[in-house]
Amino acid sequence: MAVILLSTLAILLLSPWIIPYALHTLSRILGSHIRSKTLSRRETLFDFTKSDLQIQGLPLPISEDGDWEKIEGCAVGSAPNGDKPDKEWKGVIGFFHPFCNAGGGGERVLWAAIRACQRRWPEAVCVVYTGDHDTAKEQIIKRVQDRFNITLHPPTLHFLYLSTRHYVLSSTYPHFTLLGQSLGSLILSLDAFTLLVPDIFIDTMGYSFALWLSKLLFPNVPTAAYVHYPTISMDMLQSLDASDDETKGKGLNAGAGVGWRGKAKKMYWHIFAWLYSHTGSTIDVVMTNSSWTQSHIRSLWGPKRSPSSHAIEVVFPPVAVEELETAIPVSAESEKDRLPHLLYIAQFRPEKNHTLIIQSFSRLLHSLPQSPSSPSSPSPSSIPSPSTIPSPSTTASTRPKLILIGSVRDDDDKKRVYKLRLLVHSLGIKEDVEFICDAKWPVVLEHLGRSSVGVNGMWNEHFGIGVVEYEASGLISVVNDSGGPRGDIVVMVEGGRTGFHASTEEEYADAFREALDLSVEEKVAMRLRARKSARRFTEEVFAGKWISHMETLVSLQMKLSPPLLPPG
Ligand SMILES: *[C@@H]1O[C@H](CO)[C@@H](O)[C@H](O)[C@H]1NC(C)=O
Ligand SMILES: *[C@@H]1O[C@H](CO)[C@@H](O)[C@H](O)[C@H]1NC(C)=O
Ligand SMILES: *[C@@H]1O[C@H](CO)[C@@H](O)[C@H](O)[C@H]1NC(C)=O
Ligand SMILES: *[C@@H]1O[C@H](CO)[C@@H](O)[C@H](O)[C@H]1NC(C)=O
Numbered sequence: 124m125a126v127i128l129l130s131t132l133a134i135l136l137l138s139p140w141i142i143p144y145a146l147h148t149l150s151r152i153l154g155s156h157i158r159s160k161t162l163s164r165r166e167t168l169f170d171f172t173k174s175d176l177q178i179q180g181l182p183l184p185i186s187e188d189g190d191w192e193k194i195e196g197c198a199v200g201s202a203p204n205g206d207k208p209d210k211e212w213k214g215v216i217g218f219f220h221p222f223c224n225a226g227g228g229g230e231r232v233l234w235a236a237i238r239a240c241q242r243r244w245p246e247a248v249c250v251v252y253t254g255d256h257d258t259a260k261e262q263i264i265k266r267v268q269d270r271f272n273i274t275l276h277p278p279t280l281h282f283l284y285l286s287t288r289h290y291v292l293s294s295t296y297p298h299f300t301l302l303g304q305s306l307g308s309l310i311l312s313l314d315a316f317t318l319l320v321p322d323i324f325i326d327t328m329g330y331s332f333a334l335w336l337s338k339l340l341f342p343n344v345p346t347a348a349y350v351h352y353p354t355i356s357m358d359m360l361q362s363l364d365a366s367d368d369e370t371k372g373k374g375l376n377a378g379a380g381v382g383w384r385g386k387a388k389k390m391y392w393h394i395f396a397w398l399y400s401h402t403g404s405t406i407d408v409v410m411t412n413s414s415w416t417q418s419h420i421r422s423l424w425g426p427k428r429s430p431s432s433h434a435i436e437v438v439f440p441p442v443a444v445e446e447l448e449t450a451i452p453v454s455a456e457s458e459k460d461r462l463p464h465l466l467y468i469a470q471f472r473p474e475k476n477h478t479l480i481i482q483s484f485s486r487l488l489h490s491l492p493q494s495p496s497s498p499s500s501p502s503p504s505s506i507p508s509p510s511t512i513p514s515p516s517t518t519a520s521t522r523p524k525l526i527l528i529g530s531v532r533d534d535d536d537k538k539r540v541y542k543l544r545l546l547v548h549s550l551g552i553k554e555d556v557e558f559i560c561d562a563k564w565p566v567v568l569e570h571l572g573r574s575s576v577g578v579n580g581m582w583n584e585h586f587g588i589g590v591v592e593y594e595a596s597g598l599i600s601v602v603n604d605s606g607g608p609r610g611d612i613v614v615m616v617e618g619g620r621t622g623f624h625a626s627t628e629e630e631y632a633d634a635f636r637e638a639l640d641l642s643v644e645e646k647v648a649m650r651l652r653a654r655k656s657a658r659r660f661t662e663e664v665f666a667g668k669w670i671s672h673m674e675t676l677v678s679l680q681m682k683l684s685p686p687l688l689p690p691g
Contacts, residue, residue, distance in 0.1 A: 135611050147339075154340030158320045165215065165319060172248055175278035212677050217321025218306055219333055221254040221288050221311060224263055226270050228588075229351055232412070232440045232665075233327050234273045236349070239666035241276045242430060249280050252315040283318040287311050291330075300397055301354060305332045312336050320344070322684075323676050329347045329354055333358030335402035343683035345676045347408040349438070353419040355396050396423070404428045407679060408672050410438040414610050415585045438669060439611070441662035442588055444595040451572040451652045453597035455643065463523040466574035466598065468567065468589050469581070471529045471536045471560075476580035477543050483631035484525045485550040490632065491522075523639060524568055525552075525578075528559045571596035575646070576638045577622075580607055580631075587612055594621060594657035597650035599641075601625060601634040616652040619651075 134141070153597025185323040220233050237249050255263070260282050264275050289295055290310045296303030312333035324337045327349040333348040379597070403420070404427030411417040417437050425435065451457075465484065469475040531537055539557060547556045559566065586607035593600050594612065600622030602608035613622040625636035641649065658664070 125560050145571065150223060150339045151342065154320075154342075157316050157340065160315065161319045168248060168250070168319070169213075171281070172278055173352075176246075178278075183298060203496070210242050211246065212681070213248075214322035214677070215248045215250055215319065216240055216323045216325065216673075217315070217319070218249065218251045219312060219315060219324065219326045219330060220251055220328055220397040221285055221291060222328070223251050223253040223282075224258050224266065226254040226266065226442060229327065230267075231271050231273075232349060232351075233549055234267045234271055234275065235441045235662055235665055236325075236327070236669050237280065238273055241279055242666075243670050243673065244677075245279070247279065250319060250321060251280070251282050252285055252318070253282055254285045256284050256312075259661075283315065285311055285314045285318075286605070287314045289511070290454060299391065302391070302398075305330075305354070305395075305398070308333045309336050316340065322680050323347070323673075325349070325470060325575070327351075327524050331399060331402040331406065332630060338405045343680075345407045345683065346405070347672065347676055348403070348406045350409065350411045350416055350420055352412075352416060353423060355392070355399055356419050360392060360396055378680040400424055400427055408433050408676055409435040410669075410672060411435060412440050413437060413586045413607055414574060415607055430641075431684050433675060436668075436672070438665065439612075439660050440592045440664040442595070442657075442660040444591065444657050444661045445663075447568075447595040448654065450568055451596045453647065453654060455647050458643055458647055460573060461520055464570075465523060465525045465527070465576045465578050465601075465635060466570050466593070467525070467578040467580070468528045468592070469579070471527075471531060471539045471543070473539070474581055475529075476582070477539075477548060479628060480527075480578055480580040480631065481525065481543065481546055481550070481552075481556065483625075483628045484523075484556070484635065485552050486628060486632040487523065487635045488552055488555060490636065521557070525556045525633070526559065526571065526574065527556065528562050528567060530559045571598065574598060576601055576635060578631075578635075579603065581608075582606070584608055591657050591660050594653040597654055599638045599646070599649050599653065601638060604630075612656065614656060617654045619648065619652050621649065621653040621656045 127550065216239065218233060220230075223230060223233060233251075237251070240247065240249055258266075260277070260280070263282065264277055264280070267273050267275055287310050290307030291304050292307075293300050293304060295307065308330040312330065313336065315333075318338070320341060321344065323345050324334065324341075325347045326334050329348075329350060329352065331348060331354070334348055337344055337346055338450050400423050406424075409420065409424065411420050414437055418433055421435050428435075467477070467480055467640035469477070471477065527543070529536075529540075531540060540560065544558065547553055559570075562570075571592065575598065577590065577596075577598035577600045579587060579590050581587075581592075582603050583606040584603070587602070590600055590602055590608045590612045600608070600613045602613050602622065602624060604624035604626045609624050613620075613624065615621070623638060625631040625634045
């Protein structure tokens, strides 16, 4: 009797250790079963690659300007020197990206990353797990070329098609959407693994649960996440707490059902946040697309990550900086072509706060010494079109102008533009503000080259690709003193400013005046510093940083499971 009691007690006491141990063992057995099932597909893939390489020529053609050297050269140094994995590494890099044909900013990152990997490891195989059944490899590659001007090397790129993508669509889960999608991503990733177990597994869409499952099943496959946006943020959790207090305080929603539901909802969020933190903490290499995302991911995943793990780092997504640099000159000479114009490129959305910008511009105008071309005399001519921009050599005008360029996507946008026009009218500055809706790229480019100042009125913008474009074009930026524009983009370069930060209408007006009042030398110097600042966001810098993180992963892979299956 005593023996039974004692052994029961012992089992109960040990169960916290036995159960996880049993689960881990089971998952590993399952993992190695899945891996052995996919070995033949792996061999086929390498066979295909080998014959394609023989037909199409070995590595990706390295352009004459030595792209390849540059990519290797600007590593940020997370892999110890002299310990760099060599060019010959021949593994399978799996990219989990169920919506790879979407053609958005997230996809640009995916393709730029794949191209960098193809250059660094010419014999490695990149595999994209996608749910886009209806599109063939050639079509996808062509679209990437057309849409992003990114040339992929077909022989070492393969697509594996997932059949369970509907499990991650938000429409599948009317309730508990986040949890549903996350659990759905487990099914989707299992689908992926049964197609092929990669040597390195990377997610660029925010499926941390999939990476967690990979680690559980295949502990020796290094994982990486490129995070664009946290699935749940600290702000959300805090706002939930706040609204809870509010309802308590006001006592309006004192009904038992509401209280109960509120509590349940709060619990759900906290459970989800816990799961998200847990899954995220198991990822080997974590990159984020901005400082804003980095700080959120740090507070969610950081505390649970092992202290020896790699730091969570920002890898800015590639922006088409090079193109603007070649199209727009910046020099004392080109300064003659610049007009004292303020340019604001942004969709006509409330958060972009065009109202504020128009009001501060009006304040600027009214503070100027009275100029001969009085603004208040109404003119019959309609809003000038971009082709009628006066050339600086023909007009002596030094009167600043505000140019608002933006896309108008729906009726709400149209109404907003109408209201802004009314505002401009009532402020008596109709002649000084130009609206350009749905401008074509050449028109935008012309204004980027001819204006003097680039404006952004949004508060707490996470990044601000538009501001990078201002800098690349040599515009002096005036941005809100918050978010990415302040923290990431309009920063000091070589001890000098690249633009101005402002918070209020007065501060914006002052910044406009300060920017326009700079001497020609100061202006050119600031434009050149702005350009330098924008260079941190080029495709080349992205590729360099990406590769340095990949080198960490490849080293890890070689350490964890040395002999790779020899190809062919
Ligand atoms: C595409 O990229 C190449 C260099 O990779 C560049 O020379 C070319 O101008 C780009 N084309 C466009 C339309 O941006
Ligand atoms: C990061 O990703 C989010 C979500 O797609 C996007 O809103 C943000 O602009 C991105 N940041 C950068 C630096 O591109
Ligand atoms: C625009 O800016 C003003 C002035 O700072 C502010 O009061 C207002 O809330 C802003 N509007 C939006 C939509 O951000
Ligand atoms: C600009 O940023 C400051 C500081 O973050 C903020 O207080 C202010 O409301 C912002 N202004 C606008 C117009 O959004």
